[in-house]
Amino acid sequence: MDPLLKQDFECNGFAILPAFYSHSEIDAVLDSIATRKLARPMNVTVDLLDTGERSLLGLLTAQEIATRRMKINDLYLDMPGVRELALSERIAPILRELLGQAPALCNSLYFEKGSQQPAHVDSIYMTPATPNHLIAIWVALEDAHADAGQLEYYPASHKIEQMIFSNGTRHFEPAEMPKWHAYMDEEVAKAGLHKKTFSAKKGDVFIWHSNLLHGGGPISDPSRTRKSLVFHYFSTSDAVDLDMRLQPLSCGFWIDRPILDVPKAAFERAEFERAYLAKYEDVAQAVRAGTFASGIQHYDLCGKAEGRTI
Numbered sequence: 399m400d401p402l403l404k405q406d407f408e409c410n411g412f413a414i415l416p417a418f419y420s421h422s423e424i425d426a427v428l429d430s431i432a433t434r435k436l437a438r439p440m441n442v443t444v445d446l447l448d449t450g451e452r453s454l455l456g457l458l459t460a461q462e463i464a465t466r467r468m469k470i471n472d473l474y475l476d477m478p479g480v481r482e483l484a485l486s487e488r489i490a491p492i493l494r495e496l497l498g499q500a501p502a503l504c505n506s507l508y509f510e511k512g513s514q515q516p517a518h519v520d521s522i523y524m525t526p527a528t529p530n531h532l533i534a535i536w537v538a539l540e541d542a543h544a545d546a547g548q549l550e551y552y553p554a555s556h557k558i559e560q561m562i563f564s565n566g567t568r569h570f571e572p573a574e575m576p577k578w579h580a581y582m583d584e585e586v587a588k589a590g591l592h593k594k595t596f597s598a599k600k601g602d603v604f605i606w607h608s609n610l611l612h613g614g615g616p617i618s619d620p621s622r623t624r625k626s627l628v629f630h631y632f633s634t635s636d637a638v639d640l641d642m643r644l645q646p647l648s649c650g651f652w653i654d655r656p657i658l659d660v661p662k663a664a665f666e667r668a669e670f671e672r673a674y675l676a677k678y679e680d681v682a683q684a685v686r687a688g689t690f691a692s693g694i695q696h697y698d699l700c701g702k703a704e705g706r707t708i
Contacts, residue, residue: 411556512547513614538598
Protein backbone atom coordinates (compact mmCIF):
# COMPACT_ATOMS: atom_id res chain seq x y z
CA MET A 399 0.00 0.00 0.00
CA ASP A 400 1.15 3.52 -0.77
CA PRO A 401 2.52 4.95 2.54
CA LEU A 402 1.03 8.33 1.65
CA LEU A 403 -2.43 6.75 1.72
CA LYS A 404 -1.94 5.62 5.31
CA GLN A 405 -0.49 9.01 6.20
CA ASP A 406 -3.53 10.77 4.73
CA PHE A 407 -5.85 8.43 6.61
CA GLU A 408 -4.11 8.99 9.94
CA CYS A 409 -3.85 12.77 9.49
CA ASN A 410 -7.22 13.49 7.87
CA GLY A 411 -9.40 10.50 8.79
CA PHE A 412 -10.07 9.44 5.20
CA ALA A 413 -8.43 8.19 2.02
CA ILE A 414 -9.65 8.25 -1.58
CA LEU A 415 -8.98 5.55 -4.17
CA PRO A 416 -9.92 6.99 -7.59
CA ALA A 417 -11.30 4.59 -10.21
CA PHE A 418 -10.55 1.68 -7.90
CA TYR A 419 -13.21 -0.58 -9.37
CA SER A 420 -13.78 -0.91 -13.11
CA HIS A 421 -17.10 -0.04 -14.72
CA SER A 422 -17.62 -3.69 -15.60
CA GLU A 423 -17.17 -4.73 -11.95
CA ILE A 424 -19.65 -2.08 -10.84
CA ASP A 425 -22.16 -2.92 -13.56
CA ALA A 426 -22.14 -6.61 -12.63
CA VAL A 427 -23.06 -5.75 -9.03
CA LEU A 428 -25.72 -3.24 -10.13
CA ASP A 429 -27.33 -5.82 -12.41
CA SER A 430 -27.45 -8.40 -9.63
CA ILE A 431 -29.03 -5.91 -7.22
CA ALA A 432 -31.63 -4.86 -9.80
CA THR A 433 -32.57 -8.52 -10.29
CA ARG A 434 -32.81 -9.01 -6.54
CA LYS A 435 -35.12 -6.02 -6.17
CA LEU A 436 -37.45 -7.32 -8.88
CA ALA A 437 -37.72 -10.63 -7.01
CA ARG A 438 -38.93 -8.76 -3.87
CA PRO A 439 -37.45 -11.32 -1.44
CA MET A 440 -38.65 -11.72 2.13
CA ASN A 441 -35.12 -11.93 3.55
CA VAL A 442 -33.84 -8.44 2.71
CA THR A 443 -34.51 -5.59 5.14
CA VAL A 444 -34.96 -2.00 4.03
CA ASP A 445 -35.15 1.30 5.88
CA LEU A 446 -37.48 3.87 4.30
CA LEU A 447 -35.51 7.08 4.60
CA ASP A 448 -38.40 9.55 4.49
CA THR A 449 -40.42 7.89 7.27
CA GLY A 450 -37.87 5.92 9.29
CA GLU A 451 -39.87 2.69 8.88
CA ARG A 452 -38.14 -0.68 8.60
CA SER A 453 -39.61 -3.34 6.34
CA LEU A 454 -38.74 -6.15 3.94
CA LEU A 455 -38.40 -5.81 0.18
CA GLY A 456 -41.10 -8.47 -0.17
CA LEU A 457 -43.56 -6.40 1.88
CA LEU A 458 -43.32 -3.36 -0.40
CA THR A 459 -45.12 -2.85 -3.69
CA ALA A 460 -43.08 -2.82 -6.89
CA GLN A 461 -43.96 0.86 -7.28
CA GLU A 462 -42.68 1.66 -3.78
CA ILE A 463 -39.42 -0.13 -4.49
CA ALA A 464 -39.05 1.84 -7.71
CA THR A 465 -39.85 5.27 -6.26
CA ARG A 466 -39.22 5.51 -2.51
CA ARG A 467 -35.91 6.60 -1.00
CA MET A 468 -34.60 3.62 0.92
CA LYS A 469 -31.54 1.97 2.32
CA ILE A 470 -31.27 -1.73 1.48
CA ASN A 471 -29.47 -3.54 4.27
CA ASP A 472 -26.97 -6.38 4.26
CA LEU A 473 -27.08 -7.65 0.69
CA TYR A 474 -23.62 -9.01 1.45
CA LEU A 475 -25.16 -11.83 3.51
CA ASP A 476 -26.18 -13.90 0.48
CA MET A 477 -24.88 -12.02 -2.57
CA PRO A 478 -21.30 -13.09 -3.38
CA GLY A 479 -20.83 -10.20 -5.81
CA VAL A 480 -21.53 -7.65 -3.10
CA ARG A 481 -19.18 -9.45 -0.71
CA GLU A 482 -16.49 -9.46 -3.37
CA LEU A 483 -16.75 -5.69 -3.78
CA ALA A 484 -16.36 -5.30 0.00
CA LEU A 485 -13.49 -7.75 0.47
CA SER A 486 -11.74 -8.06 -2.87
CA GLU A 487 -8.11 -9.10 -2.93
CA ARG A 488 -7.27 -5.46 -3.70
CA ILE A 489 -9.31 -3.65 -1.02
CA ALA A 490 -8.98 -6.06 1.91
CA PRO A 491 -5.17 -5.62 2.33
CA ILE A 492 -5.62 -1.83 2.38
CA LEU A 493 -8.29 -2.09 5.06
CA ARG A 494 -6.11 -4.49 7.06
CA GLU A 495 -3.24 -2.01 6.97
CA LEU A 496 -5.41 0.95 8.01
CA LEU A 497 -7.32 -0.96 10.69
CA GLY A 498 -4.25 -2.70 12.06
CA GLN A 499 -5.64 -6.21 11.63
CA ALA A 500 -7.88 -8.26 9.35
CA PRO A 501 -11.23 -6.57 8.66
CA ALA A 502 -14.50 -8.36 9.50
CA LEU A 503 -17.32 -7.10 7.26
CA CYS A 504 -20.31 -6.50 9.54
CA ASN A 505 -22.85 -4.78 7.28
CA SER A 506 -23.59 -3.38 3.85
CA LEU A 507 -25.91 -0.52 2.88
CA TYR A 508 -27.15 0.05 -0.68
CA PHE A 509 -28.52 3.46 -1.68
CA GLU A 510 -30.05 4.59 -4.95
CA LYS A 511 -30.69 8.11 -3.69
CA GLY A 512 -28.66 10.39 -1.45
CA SER A 513 -29.18 9.75 2.26
CA GLN A 514 -29.43 13.44 3.32
CA GLN A 515 -28.26 12.13 6.70
CA PRO A 516 -27.07 14.85 9.13
CA ALA A 517 -23.37 14.92 9.94
CA HIS A 518 -22.53 12.04 12.29
CA VAL A 519 -19.80 9.59 13.23
CA ASP A 520 -20.31 5.85 12.80
CA SER A 521 -18.69 4.86 16.08
CA ILE A 522 -21.54 6.16 18.21
CA TYR A 523 -24.05 3.94 16.40
CA MET A 524 -21.91 0.88 15.62
CA THR A 525 -19.72 1.24 18.67
CA PRO A 526 -16.70 -1.08 18.48
CA ALA A 527 -15.72 -3.01 21.59
CA THR A 528 -12.22 -1.58 21.21
CA PRO A 529 -11.82 2.13 20.33
CA ASN A 530 -10.96 2.72 16.66
CA HIS A 531 -11.65 -0.92 15.71
CA LEU A 532 -14.18 0.10 13.06
CA ILE A 533 -13.60 1.33 9.53
CA ALA A 534 -15.91 2.01 6.56
CA ILE A 535 -15.82 2.48 2.80
CA TRP A 536 -18.19 4.14 0.33
CA VAL A 537 -18.19 2.80 -3.23
CA ALA A 538 -19.56 5.06 -5.96
CA LEU A 539 -21.71 3.01 -8.34
CA GLU A 540 -22.20 5.97 -10.69
CA ASP A 541 -20.91 9.52 -11.12
CA ALA A 542 -22.28 11.62 -8.25
CA HIS A 543 -24.14 14.68 -9.57
CA ALA A 544 -24.05 17.85 -7.48
CA ASP A 545 -27.87 17.96 -7.33
CA ALA A 546 -28.20 14.36 -6.08
CA GLY A 547 -27.02 14.94 -2.51
CA GLN A 548 -23.31 14.25 -2.33
CA LEU A 549 -21.17 12.75 0.42
CA GLU A 550 -19.96 15.47 2.81
CA TYR A 551 -17.18 15.20 5.38
CA TYR A 552 -14.93 17.18 7.72
CA PRO A 553 -11.22 16.39 7.28
CA ALA A 554 -9.38 15.72 10.57
CA SER A 555 -12.64 15.58 12.54
CA HIS A 556 -11.74 12.03 13.62
CA LYS A 557 -9.34 13.61 16.11
CA ILE A 558 -12.20 15.14 18.11
CA GLU A 559 -12.56 13.38 21.46
CA GLN A 560 -15.99 11.76 21.45
CA MET A 561 -18.55 12.78 24.04
CA ILE A 562 -19.42 10.38 26.84
CA PHE A 563 -23.18 9.80 27.05
CA SER A 564 -25.10 9.37 30.29
CA ASN A 565 -24.77 5.57 29.94
CA GLY A 566 -21.06 6.00 30.62
CA THR A 567 -20.03 5.03 27.08
CA ARG A 568 -19.56 6.60 23.65
CA HIS A 569 -22.61 4.70 22.35
CA PHE A 570 -25.43 7.09 21.59
CA GLU A 571 -28.51 7.78 23.70
CA PRO A 572 -31.29 9.05 21.38
CA ALA A 573 -32.50 11.72 23.80
CA GLU A 574 -28.98 13.15 24.08
CA MET A 575 -28.29 13.56 20.37
CA PRO A 576 -29.08 17.32 20.35
CA LYS A 577 -26.39 17.70 23.02
CA TRP A 578 -23.99 15.58 20.96
CA HIS A 579 -24.58 17.69 17.81
CA ALA A 580 -24.03 20.90 19.79
CA TYR A 581 -20.81 19.46 21.22
CA MET A 582 -19.53 18.45 17.78
CA ASP A 583 -20.44 21.84 16.27
CA GLU A 584 -18.46 23.53 19.02
CA GLU A 585 -15.46 21.23 18.58
CA VAL A 586 -15.48 21.63 14.78
CA ALA A 587 -15.50 25.43 15.17
CA LYS A 588 -12.80 25.31 17.85
CA ALA A 589 -10.53 23.23 15.60
CA GLY A 590 -11.26 25.40 12.55
CA LEU A 591 -12.45 22.47 10.47
CA HIS A 592 -14.37 22.93 7.23
CA LYS A 593 -16.84 20.72 5.38
CA LYS A 594 -15.83 19.23 2.04
CA THR A 595 -17.82 17.46 -0.66
CA PHE A 596 -16.76 14.26 -2.42
CA SER A 597 -17.66 14.61 -6.10
CA ALA A 598 -17.27 10.90 -6.81
CA LYS A 599 -16.87 9.18 -10.14
CA LYS A 600 -18.11 5.66 -10.84
CA GLY A 601 -15.72 3.16 -9.29
CA ASP A 602 -14.19 5.56 -6.75
CA VAL A 603 -13.76 4.34 -3.18
CA PHE A 604 -13.83 6.64 -0.13
CA ILE A 605 -12.40 5.08 3.06
CA TRP A 606 -13.08 6.73 6.41
CA HIS A 607 -12.22 6.46 10.07
CA SER A 608 -15.08 5.52 12.38
CA ASN A 609 -14.87 8.92 14.08
CA LEU A 610 -14.86 11.01 10.89
CA LEU A 611 -17.77 13.45 10.87
CA HIS A 612 -19.68 12.91 7.62
CA GLY A 613 -23.17 12.95 6.16
CA GLY A 614 -25.30 13.28 3.03
CA GLY A 615 -25.80 16.65 1.38
CA PRO A 616 -29.22 18.05 0.41
CA ILE A 617 -30.89 16.71 -2.72
CA SER A 618 -31.69 19.55 -5.13
CA ASP A 619 -33.14 17.32 -7.86
CA PRO A 620 -35.19 14.38 -6.47
CA SER A 621 -35.25 12.71 -9.89
CA ARG A 622 -31.51 12.09 -9.77
CA THR A 623 -29.99 8.91 -8.35
CA ARG A 624 -26.76 8.58 -6.41
CA LYS A 625 -26.17 4.84 -6.39
CA SER A 626 -23.64 3.67 -3.84
CA LEU A 627 -22.68 0.87 -1.50
CA VAL A 628 -21.39 1.42 2.03
CA PHE A 629 -19.53 -1.25 3.98
CA HIS A 630 -18.53 -1.29 7.66
CA TYR A 631 -15.90 -3.53 9.19
CA PHE A 632 -15.04 -4.42 12.77
CA SER A 633 -11.60 -5.69 13.65
CA THR A 634 -11.36 -9.46 13.65
CA SER A 635 -10.38 -9.48 17.32
CA ASP A 636 -13.53 -7.56 18.28
CA ALA A 637 -15.67 -9.88 16.14
CA VAL A 638 -14.13 -12.93 17.81
CA ASP A 639 -14.62 -11.44 21.28
CA LEU A 640 -18.30 -10.85 20.42
CA ASP A 641 -18.59 -14.51 19.35
CA MET A 642 -19.57 -13.60 15.80
CA ARG A 643 -19.51 -16.28 13.10
CA LEU A 644 -16.73 -15.42 10.66
CA GLN A 645 -16.44 -16.60 7.07
CA PRO A 646 -13.03 -16.08 5.39
CA LEU A 647 -12.69 -14.06 2.19
CA SER A 648 -9.33 -12.90 0.73
CA CYS A 649 -7.35 -11.62 3.74
CA GLY A 650 -10.43 -10.71 5.78
CA PHE A 651 -13.74 -12.12 6.92
CA TRP A 652 -17.45 -11.47 6.61
CA ILE A 653 -19.79 -11.87 9.56
CA ASP A 654 -22.50 -14.45 8.92
CA ARG A 655 -25.57 -13.45 10.91
CA PRO A 656 -29.38 -13.25 10.68
CA ILE A 657 -31.03 -10.33 8.91
CA LEU A 658 -32.14 -7.33 10.98
CA ASP A 659 -35.39 -7.67 12.91
CA VAL A 660 -38.47 -6.18 11.25
CA PRO A 661 -41.27 -4.78 13.44
CA LYS A 662 -44.75 -6.30 13.47
CA ALA A 663 -46.13 -3.03 12.08
CA ALA A 664 -44.42 -3.72 8.73
CA PHE A 665 -46.40 -6.96 8.31
CA GLU A 666 -49.63 -5.23 9.40
CA ARG A 667 -48.95 -2.52 6.83
CA ALA A 668 -48.49 -5.13 4.10
CA GLU A 669 -51.74 -6.88 5.06
CA PHE A 670 -53.61 -3.56 4.90
CA GLU A 671 -52.09 -2.95 1.47
CA ARG A 672 -53.18 -6.35 0.18
CA ALA A 673 -56.74 -6.01 1.50
CA TYR A 674 -57.15 -2.39 0.35
CA LEU A 675 -56.06 -3.09 -3.22
CA ALA A 676 -58.21 -6.23 -3.36
CA LYS A 677 -61.27 -4.23 -2.29
CA TYR A 678 -60.74 -1.18 -4.52
CA GLU A 679 -59.82 -2.06 -8.09
CA ASP A 680 -59.64 1.63 -9.10
CA VAL A 681 -56.89 2.14 -6.50
CA ALA A 682 -55.11 -1.02 -7.64
CA GLN A 683 -55.12 0.31 -11.20
CA ALA A 684 -53.80 3.69 -10.02
CA VAL A 685 -50.93 1.98 -8.18
CA ARG A 686 -50.08 -0.14 -11.22
CA ALA A 687 -50.09 3.02 -13.35
CA GLY A 688 -47.72 4.76 -10.94
CA THR A 689 -50.24 7.44 -9.89
CA PHE A 690 -49.75 6.27 -6.30
CA ALA A 691 -46.79 4.37 -4.85
CA SER A 692 -49.11 2.16 -2.79
CA GLY A 693 -52.64 1.66 -1.58
CA ILE A 694 -51.56 3.06 1.78
CA GLN A 695 -50.44 6.28 0.13
CA HIS A 696 -53.82 6.53 -1.61
CA TYR A 697 -55.60 5.90 1.68
CA ASP A 698 -53.59 8.57 3.50
CA LEU A 699 -54.04 11.18 0.75
CA CYS A 700 -57.56 10.40 -0.46
CA GLY A 701 -59.15 7.21 0.80
CA LYS A 702 -59.58 8.22 4.43
CA ALA A 703 -61.41 11.42 3.45
CA GLU A 704 -63.54 9.41 1.00
CA GLY A 705 -64.62 7.06 3.77
CA ARG A 706 -62.90 3.99 2.33
CA THR A 707 -62.18 1.14 4.71
CA ILE A 708 -61.07 -2.47 4.53
